[in-house]
Amino acid sequence: MNVSPGRCFPLGATPVAGGVNFSIFSSQASRLELLLFDQAHDAAPAHVIPLEAPAHRTYHYWHVFVPGLGAGQAYAYRAAGPFDPARGCRFEPEKILLDPYGLAVVVPGRYDRDAASRPGDNTAVGMRCVVVDPGAYDWEGDAPLRRPFGTTVIYEMHVAGFTRHPNSGVDSGLRGTYAGMIEKIPYLQDLGITAVELMPVFQFDRHDCPSGLVNYWGYSPVSFFAPHAAYSSRRDPLGPVDEFRDLVKALHRAGLEVILDVVYNHTAEGDHHGPTLSFRGLDNATYYLLELERARYANYTGTGNTLNANNAVVRRLIRDSLRYWVSEMHVDGFRFDLASVLTRDEAGRPLQNPPVLWDIQSDPILAGTKLIAEAWDAAGLYQVGSFFGDNWHEWNGKFRDDVRRFVKSDRDTVAAFAYRCFGSPDLYGHDDRGPEQSINFVTCHDGFTLNDLVSYNHKHNEANQEGSRDGTDTNLSWNCGVEGPTDDPEIERLRHRQVKNLLAVTLLAVGTPMLSMGDEVRRTQRGNNNAYCQDNETNWFDWTLVERHQDLHRFVKMLVRQRGMLGEPRVVPGLSLNELLRRAKVEVHGLRLNRPDVSPDSHSLAITVRDPERAERAELLHVMFNAYWEPLVFELPPLEPGQEWRRWIDTSRDAPEDVHDWKLAPSVQGATCAVEPRSLVTLVAESARLADAGGCRP
Numbered sequence: 001m002n003v004s005p006g007r008c009f010p011l012g013a014t015p016v017a018g019g020v021n022f023s024i025f026s027s028q029a030s031r032l033e034l035l036l037f038d039q040a041h042d043a044a045p046a047h048v049i050p051l052e053a054p055a056h057r058t059y060h061y062w063h064v065f066v067p068g069l070g071a072g073q074a075y076a077y078r079a080a081g082p083f084d085p086a087r088g089c090r091f092e093p094e095k096i097l098l099d100p101y102g103l104a105v106v107v108p109g110r111y112d113r114d115a116a117s118r119p120g121d122n123t124a125v126g127m128r129c130v131v132v133d134p135g136a137y138d139w140e141g142d143a144p145l146r147r148p149f150g151t152t153v154i155y156e157m158h159v160a161g162f163t164r165h166p167n168s169g170v171d172s173g174l175r176g177t178y179a180g181m182i183e184k185i186p187y188l189q190d191l192g193i194t195a196v197e198l199m200p201v202f203q204f205d206r207h208d209c210p211s212g213l214v215n216y217w218g219y220s221p222v223s224f225f226a227p228h229a230a231y232s233s234r235r236d237p238l239g240p241v242d243e244f245r246d247l248v249k250a251l252h253r254a255g256l257e258v259i260l261d262v263v264y265n266h267t268a269e270g271d272h273h274g275p276t277l278s279f280r281g282l283d284n285a286t287y288y289l290l291e292l293e294r295a296r297y298a299n300y301t302g303t304g305n306t307l308n309a310n311n312a313v314v315r316r317l318i319r320d321s322l323r324y325w326v327s328e329m330h331v332d333g334f335r336f337d338l339a340s341v342l343t344r345d346e347a348g349r350p351l352q353n354p355p356v357l358w359d360i361q362s363d364p365i366l367a368g369t370k371l372i373a374e375a376w377d378a379a380g381l382y383q384v385g386s387f388f389g390d391n392w393h394e395w396n397g398k399f400r401d402d403v404r405r406f407v408k409s410d411r412d413t414v415a416a417f418a419y420r421c422f423g424s425p426d427l428y429g430h431d432d433r434g435p436e437q438s439i440n441f442v443t444c445h446d447g448f449t450l451n452d453l454v455s456y457n458h459k460h461n462e463a464n465q466e467g468s469r470d471g472t473d474t475n476l477s478w479n480c481g482v483e484g485p486t487d488d489p490e491i492e493r494l495r496h497r498q499v500k501n502l503l504a505v506t507l508l509a510v511g512t513p514m515l516s517m518g519d520e521v522r523r524t525q526r527g528n529n530n531a532y533c534q535d536n537e538t539n540w541f542d543w544t545l546v547e548r549h550q551d552l553h554r555f556v557k558m559l560v561r562q563r564g565m566l567g568e569p570r571v572v573p574g575l576s577l578n579e580l581l582r583r584a585k586v587e588v589h590g591l592r593l594n595r596p597d598v599s600p601d602s603h604s605l606a607i608t609v610r611d612p613e614r615a616e617r618a619e620l621l622h623v624m625f626n627a628y629w630e631p632l633v634f635e636l637p638p639l640e641p642g643q644e645w646r647r648w649i650d651t652s653r654d655a656p657e658d659v660h661d662w663k664l665a666p667s668v669q670g671a672t673c674a675v676e677p678r679s680l681v682t683l684v685a686e687s688a689r690l691a692d693a694g695g696c697r698p
Contacts, residue, residue: 032078076099078094078095079091088285100224104240139524144331145332163183185250195257204219210535224318265301266650315359341377357388393437414596451499458475459475586609590607620684624673
């Protein structure tokens with residue numbers, strides 16, 4: 001082909017006038033080849049273009065301009081150089097390689113992961129990239145929503161699992177796709193959440209799992225730019241890019257933000273026995289942290305390798321990826337898987353000021369973007385409450401653990417539970433941090449579902465084919481007396497109450513609440529607490545549960561909606577519940593007023609939240625937690641003449657008495673309130689100002 005040297009910038013495959021410019025980084029390669037395929041799934045390339053130094057190399061960047069090409073062109077690379085693992089070099093010139101900056105990826109039907117691990121040419125069965133023109137999409141005025149964290153309620157979900165089940169009501173050709181999820185947006189709106197946190201949608205290797213299973217979760221990336229092709233209902237090479245954009249645009253129109261769960265800590269290439277798919281075959285020692293014995297990979301992720309995130313080249317890759325997803329794909333934020341890995345230097349030591357995190361926090365294109373860290377890694381580094389910077393929010397693992405312990409009646413839990421209710425001031429009450437930096441959750445994709453948390457004492461991971469060695473043994477769960485499903489109505493009633501307790505605490509606590517897909521209808525994984533390799537009904541949303549547990553669904557909807565109702569003029573103008581609880585005057589009690597009991601054998605706590613504008617007069621909220629196995633009687637704060645307490649929430653009661661609309665909540669008489677075993681009661685009081693605003697009077 002009549003090619004020319006092209007330019008070293010921008011990286012990736014860039015459509016320009018008359019053709020496409022290709023540029024890729026490799027500091028140790030002696031020669032590269034660009035492979036062009038007439039059809040994306042072809043077994044052999046139609047053209048192989050050699051890239052030779054110095055004409056096609058500027059410093060460590062290899063580049064070429066190919067005329068006559070455009071969007072939709074399938075391509076890949078091969079790289080020659082030393083194969084010397086002891087020096088960190090792993091060039092295999094017969095292996096087909098993905099472009100680290102590729103914007104779309106095609107996985108041929110005959111894809112063979114193992115062929116990328118054994119000697120020989122794997123071109124026919126390897127993934128390849130597709131040229132994309134980022135500007136060739138009509139966003140129709142769409143832009144990220146920029147919703148404040150103070151009014152955010154997050155729903156963690158799996159794109160495919162949300163509609164994969166045959167009972168989803170989605171057309172069979174759209175189930176498990178971006179387009180299928182669009183059809184179910186009304187459900188998300190009705191639930192009241194404000195943001196979806198999508199489990200990984202970067203292209204991943206679904207074959208990175210035990211034989212006979214598939215990688216369902218997606219924490220096995222091969223690209224940091226391309227949307228996962230299998231989640232698209234379109235089969236054309238550019239379909240996944242546009243269909244993902246359609247999803248983002250539709251969610252924004254519905255008022256919902258899009259947060260991506262991103263994996264910048266490792267790749268699907270695994271350990272030294274793993275396949276050569278991209279980074280390893282281009283510049284192994286640049287992209288990965290290596291042990292002192294350079295033939296092996298540092299493994300701070302539990303997956304076999306660790307990205308060298310604070311290397312200048314990898315830092316730029318991560319930053320450019322984030323910029324792309326914000327500027328060209330319009331996403332609103334990111335949750336960083338095992339984010340503490342990003343603080344490690346090339347020797348694996350935690351850095352006080354990690355360059356890659358500085359890059360992300362200070363980048364003007366990312367300003368206003370939601371940044372959420374899973375502030376730990378698989379090698380024991382735990383940074384909850386101390387993660388880098390002042391713009392990062394954190395998955396609060398201590399909230400998860402302390403709330404679980406308290407609700408299942410463990411000893412010596414009241415003091416820690418109180419901290420979690422108040423936005424974890426022991427973690428976030430310093431420097432420029434605030435309680436909204438705590439992402440409060442009790443369950444997520446990793447571990448038991450909420451139903452299983454109250455139904456199993458032990459994990460049941462036999463289906464994963466790892467001898468139940470996988471998954472944590474520290475579940476902090478309680479089966480309520482029977483392991484697994486039961487026909488005993490009393491145990492089932494107790495489990496239902498415990499589920500409501502955990503949901504109510506998550507949605508009432510100061511911080512940013514996060515719910516896990518299906519917990520609002522008691523989705524079960526049958527005791528599997530590490531269902532990463534189960535692309536079946538173990539993980540899929542069972543839509544019959546919406547009807548079966550409509551009372552719980554209603555409970556969640558009302559709590560989510562009324563969490564924000566305090567921002568309406570009839571209660572406290574301009575305040576969300578989160579802001580109110582953060583700014584209010586708070587009093588802590590035990591069974592008796594102003595006498596909190598934090599002794600090891602205590603299982604009760606009461607909290608009074610006073611109107612911040614009239615703290616000396618009006619109680620607004622009074623919350624009583626009874627994690628004991630017998631009823632407890634709590635003293636109530638006295639009210640002024642004309643005021644009365646109203647029962648907003650009581651998790652011991654059946655629907656519709658378990659939660660009321662503010663203005664219809666029934667009165668509570670007397671100076672005390674009995675709270676049933678293992679339940680939560682929340683009262684609201686009407687002040688003169690609220691009555692004047694046309695507030696809670698029925």
